[in-house]
Amino acid sequence: MKKTILISFVITMLITLFSSVYAKDLSKSEIVHFWIAVPAGNITEPITIIKAGLPPIKMAPLVIDLDQRGIFKKILNPNTEAISTHWIYNIGKKPIRIKLELIEANYPIRWEVKAAWPYDPETHTFTKPLPPGMGIPKLSIDWIFEIPNYYMDEKVIYDGGLLVIDADTNELLTFIPIKLIRGGISQGGGASCCG
Numbered sequence: 001m002k003k004t005i006l007i008s009f010v011i012t013m014l015i016t017l018f019s020s021v022y023a024k025d026l027s028k029s030e031i032v033h034f035w036i037a038v039p040a041g042n043i044t045e046p047i048t049i050i051k052a053g054l055p056p057i058k059m060a061p062l063v064i065d066l067d068q069r070g071i072f073k074k075i076l077n078p079n080t081e082a083i084s085t086h087w088i089y090n091i092g093k094k095p096i097r098i099k100l101e102l103i104e105a106n107y108p109i110r111w112e113v114k115a116a117w118p119y120d121p122e123t124h125t126f127t128k129p130l131p132p133g134m135g136i137p138k139l140s141i142d143w144i145f146e147i148p149n150y151y152m153d154e155k156v157i158y159d160g161g162l163l164v165i166d167a168d169t170n171e172l173l174t175f176i177p178i179k180l181i182r183g184g185i186s187q188g189g190g191a192s193c194c195g
Contacts, residue, residue, distance in 0.1 A: 030073050031142065035059055035087045038096060038164050038173040051091045053133050061177040066157065079152060081145045081180055088126075088136045088164075095129030097167035098136075102143060102178075104160030107151065110144040125167045145180065156181055 037049050037057045046060035062083060090096055101124060102109055113119055116138040118127040130136060151157050158180040164173045 030069055031082045031084045032062060032064055033084050033086065034062060034176070035089075036085055036162075036164060036174060036176065037089045037091045038098060039092050040174040042175045043177065049091060051089075051133070054089055054091070054135070057087070057089055057091070059174075059176065061161075061179070063179045063181065065181050065183070067183050079147045079149065081147065082142055083145075083178065084140070084142045086139050086141075088130070088139060090130045090132050090134055092173075093132055095131050096173065097126060097129050098173075099123060099125040099165040099167040100141075101163040101165060102160060103163060104158070106158075107148050108146045110142075110146065112140075112142040112144065114138070114140045123167075127167075147180075152182075155183060 035057045037051075037059060040047075040049065040059060043059050043061060046058070049057040049059070051057070064081065064083075066078075066081065088098060090098075111121070111124065113121065113124075115126070115136050117130070117136045119125070120127050126136060145158060147157055156179065158178065161175055161177040163175055165171065166173055
């Protein structure tokens, strides 16, 4: 009896330890990172924007097949998916106050935003205009999709996108389509796991 309890205890501790390591380290490698440039219009295919003084900005529609995720992700965290950016650059000719909006969300999506730039979490707006040729410094935005169980059997789990809007004029600057799918519907590009 004591041996069974000890074995159960050890297995429980190993699972707990492994889950913690996964949550802190391994799961980060499965977050899809992408770049944003404004104004760039409707991103319908992979593009690279070259602008003097800025790094090459690669953008594409994001298509994430949940069936292609790692085994540990599928077992330990199947109903949560995340996308992230560290790069928003103004490639235009005037300063812009940038507002972000995710469309077609039928379930909770958590926003985690950090930047060395003034930001209003209620309106998802960077309140200080971003000058031309500059990126938002020390930016980290994570969008965490908390997918209900009843969506997990669907072929298309999310079919929307990210609108990047001029907060002063409501003009659409950039639109990046985003799809979360199951099972190999035709793939787009631009999704990068560690970028």
